[in-house]
Amino acid sequence: MNAIGLLIIILLILMVLVGGAQGIKAFVGLVLNFMAIFILMILINWQFNTYIVTALMSVVILALAIYLGAENPFVTNTAFKTSLIVVAILMLLSIIVQHLGQFQGFATENSEELEGLSLQVGLPFTKIAVVVMVISILGAVAEAAMAIVADLNEVIERTPNLSHKSLYAHAHIIGGQILGTAINTLFFGVLGANLPLLIWFIRLRYSLSMFFNAKLLMMEIVTMILGMLGILLSIWVASRLVAHEYTKIQKINMKKES
Amino acid sequence: MIFLKKTKKYWLIGIAVILAWLFLRSNAFMYHEPVGEVIKVEVQSTQQTTDEHGNTDKIYQQYLTIKLLNRNRVINLTNQYTTSQTVTHQYREGDQLLLAGHPGRLRIISVKRDATIGALGVLFFGLLLVYGKWRATSWLTLSLVVNIVLFGFALLLDVQFKNPNVILIFSILAFFVATTSLLLVLGKTLQMVVTLLATLLSTILTMLIMFFVLKITGNEGVHFETMSYVTQVPITLFIAQTIIGVLGAVMDEAADIVAALFGLRRENADRHFKDYWLAGMNVGRDIMGTLINVLFMIFIAETMPMVFLMLRNGNNWPYILDQIMNLGILQTVVSGIGIVLAVPVTSALVGWIVERYKVVNT
Numbered sequence: 001m002n003a004i005g006l007l008i009i010i011l012l013i014l015m016v017l018v019g020g021a022q023g024i025k026a027f028v029g030l031v032l033n034f035m036a037i038f039i040l041m042i043l044i045n046w047q048f049n050t051y052i053v054t055a056l057m058s059v060v061i062l063a064l065a066i067y068l069g070a071e072n073p074f075v076t077n078t079a080f081k082t083s084l085i086v087v088a089i090l091m092l093l094s095i096i097v098q099h100l101g102q103f104q105g106f107a108t109e110n111s112e113e114l115e116g117l118s119l120q121v122g123l124p125f126t127k128i129a130v131v132v133m134v135i136s137i138l139g140a141v142a143e144a145a146m147a148i149v150a151d152l153n154e155v156i157e158r159t160p161n162l163s164h165k166s167l168y169a170h171a172h173i174i175g176g177q178i179l180g181t182a183i184n185t186l187f188f189g190v191l192g193a194n195l196p197l198l199i200w201f202i203r204l205r206y207s208l209s210m211f212f213n214a215k216l217l218m219m220e221i222v223t224m225i226l227g228m229l230g231i232l233l234s235i236w237v238a239s240r241l242v243a244h245e246y247t248k249i250q251k252i253n254m255k256k257e258s
Numbered sequence: 259m260i261f262l263k264k265t266k267k268y269w270l271i272g273i274a275v276i277l278a279w280l281f282l283r284s285n286a287f288m289y290h291e292p293v294g295e296v297i298k299v300e301v302q303s304t305q306q307t308t309d310e311h312g313n314t315d316k317i318y319q320q321y322l323t324i325k326l327l328n329r330n331r332v333i334n335l336t337n338q339y340t341t342s343q344t345v346t347h348q349y350r351e352g353d354q355l356l357l358a359g360h361p362g363r364l365r366i367i368s369v370k371r372d373a374t375i376g377a378l379g380v381l382f383f384g385l386l387l388v389y390g391k392w393r394a395t396s397w398l399t400l401s402l403v404v405n406i407v408l409f410g411f412a413l414l415l416d417v418q419f420k421n422p423n424v425i426l427i428f429s430i431l432a433f434f435v436a437t438t439s440l441l442l443v444l445g446k447t448l449q450m451v452v453t454l455l456a457t458l459l460s461t462i463l464t465m466l467i468m469f470f471v472l473k474i475t476g477n478e479g480v481h482f483e484t485m486s487y488v489t490q491v492p493i494t495l496f497i498a499q500t501i502i503g504v505l506g507a508v509m510d511e512a513a514d515i516v517a518a519l520f521g522l523r524r525e526n527a528d529r530h531f532k533d534y535w536l537a538g539m540n541v542g543r544d545i546m547g548t549l550i551n552v553l554f555m556i557f558i559a560e561t562m563p564m565v566f567l568m569l570r571n572g573n574n575w576p577y578i579l580d581q582i583m584n585l586g587i588l589q590t591v592v593s594g595i596g597i598v599l600a601v602p603v604t605s606a607l608v609g610w611i612v613e614r615y616k617v618v619n620t
Contacts, residue, residue: 001475001478002475002478002479003471003472003475003477003478003479003480003588004479004480004584004587004588004591005479006471006475007467007468007471007588007591007592007595008591010467010471010595011591011594011595011598014595014598014599015546015598018539018542018543018546018598018601018602019543019546019547019598019601020543022543022544022547023543023546023547023598025547026546026547026550027547029547029551030547030550030551030554030594033551033554033555034554034558037558041562041565041566041569044566045566045569045570061555065547065548065551068547069544069547069548070544097374097378100373100374101369101371101374101375102347102353102369102371103371104343104344105342105343105344105345105346105563106344106345106563106564106567107345109487110345110486113486113564114345114567117567117568117571118309118310118311118313118570118571119340119342119344119345119346119567120307120309120313120315120317120340120342120344121309121311121313121315121342121344121566121567121570121571122313122314122315122341122342122570123342123566123570124341124342124343125342125343125344125563125566126343128562128563128566129563131559131562132559132560132562132563133559135555135558135559135562136555136556136559136560137555138555139548139551139552139553139554139555139556140552140555142548142551143545143548143549143551143552146548147514147545147548150544175389176390176394177517179386179389179390179398180394180397180398180401180443181443181509181510181513181514182510183398183402184401184439184506184509184510185506185507185509185510185549185552185553186506186552186556187402187405187506188435188502188503188505188506188507188509189503189506189507189552189553189556190556191409191502191506192499192500192501192502192503192506192589193499193503193556193557193560193589195428195495195498195499195502196485196486196487196488196489196492196495196499197486197487198413199413199416199417199487199489199490199495200487200489202413202414202416202417203417203489204489207290207291209289209290209291209356210368212371212372212375213356213368213369213370213371213372214368215368215369215371218371218374218375221375222374222375222378223556223559225375225378225379225382226378227556228382229381229382229385232382232385232386232389233385235389236389
């Protein structure tokens with residue numbers, strides 16, 4: 001039997017055992033996300049406008065990740081709004097960074113894999129580099145936004161008559177914790193994925209300057225920093241949005257009472 | 259004026275980013291190899307091409323005038339690039355390049371990217387400082403720096419040997435990294451010990467499941483030979499990188515669950531195993547889906563350029579899934595199993611230890 005197939009079945013069983021109905025929903029969410037990215041790649045391959053397709057599919061992927069991840073409409077709506085704002089900012093930043101740093105395509109380290117392949121394929125790899133940056137941050141942004149909004153929502157529900165100021169204080173403490181752990185996950189995720197490349201660089205005695213300039217390695221570092229920025233911005237934007245919504249609800253309540 | 263005062267911090271960040279950029283654009287004196295700046299670009303010729311799969315592209319020949327910034331000379335080079343820029347580069351005026359070769363016959367080896375990375379890094383740390391204040395930020399930064407140093411040490415150790423025991427080296431690394439990060443974030447507390455135990459236990463269990471499945475299926479459908487940038491035995495390298503990936507994800511999650519459960523304990527210490535178990539499962543259920551998503555997105559984005567190239571070269575999806583995305587999917591699924599397993603493992607561990615501790619204390 002196929003090892004990966006068996007592991008996927010084990011993952012599904014575990015998700016159902018641990019998460020029950022929510023586990024099934026999360027699994028379906030992963031499958032749907034996989035399909036959304038599939039469609040994204042097919043559309044780009046058919047040479048639709050790369051940036052427009054990426055922006056549209058990012059909205060779909062964020063919606064899937066967030067609305068299938070939690071139930072509470074206040075949490076999901078606020079998290080969704082937050083992620084849209086953050087991803088829009090980061091997409092602009094990615095375009096600037098790619099323009100300045102030129103991270104597109106492959107490098108000499110890929111020669112072996114590229115053997116026998118046609119390289120004049122007529123796709124804009126400069127834009128595909130931006131797609132790579134944007135897609136790789138989507139998960140981190142959605143996760144951070146969901147985590148902070150859900151936690152703040154719990155604080156609001158638990159403490160009636162919460163003042164604006166102490167809501168911000170809570171946001172700060174919770175935000176700091178989420179930031180710390182999320183940045184660590186991202187850091188290890190990227191390091192883990194690039195172990196062979198790093199060993200390659202050291203074994204083949206690359207000069208120090210290549211560690212700060214080589215395309216493949218720098219692309220990874222750029223996506224990592226963009227992801228961390230995404231986490232930071234989501235926490236920030238989400239705290240502001242929650243506080244804003246909260247004062248709106250408070251005002252309506254006060255009017256009702258008077 | 260009030261506007262300026264209120265947004266002062268952001269102006270400072272902006273200035274720091276620009277300064278970092280300007281400094282790193284003019285640090286050619288720090289490089290051994292020749293660094294050049296393109297000062298003039300002329301396109302000499304263009305040519306339309308069609309490959310055997312019917313893809314059309316354009317090949318340009320450009321004539322570059324490059325001023326060497328740390329050699330005090332001006333040189334001329336010709337460069338070929340295609341519109342798709344798969345492996346070739348279109349250079350523009352103002353681009354800084356790293357060069358190599360004999361003084362008479364220099365060739366371009368890379369775009370100089372340190373200014374871009376540096377400016378982006380400064381932007382991140384600036385915003386982190388504004389948000390997190392000095393104390394919290396410095397702990398986080400310290401833990402990142404310590405991890406990078408430990409990692410670098412492990413890498414150097416690894417390349418000392420021709421056939422290193424990668425799994426052993428990186429398992430030990432994983433243990434140290436988890437211990438130091440948690441110590442720096444949580445301090446020497448019971449909470450830290452519990453989080454560390456939960457992290458290690460979940461990671462070990464996950465790896466055992468992976469070994470078991472690979473063993474009974476005889477690695478069927480897994481193509482370790484498709485791994486990129488291989489300089490040593492791929493299978494052990496893959497296991498090492500999976501350990502690191504799983505550990506990071508599990509540590510994050512375990513920390514979240516333990517923090518929530520210790521919050522409960524602070525409110526009311528008179529709780530039983532079952533309370534902690536149920537609460538922990540509740541917290542974990544909410545975060546496991548999105549966490550798997552984070553790793554999944556990182557992996558799939560990384561394979562994209564190669565997938566596009568393969569598609570354009572007339573390969574079908576089943577082949578691409580099997581050859582290009584194979585190991586990435588395997589690693590994501592294994593990390594996913596780790597993330598899910600960590601929920602019951604952490605909940606049970608916290609319940610068990612905390613209940614015991616309560617008895618000892620009273």
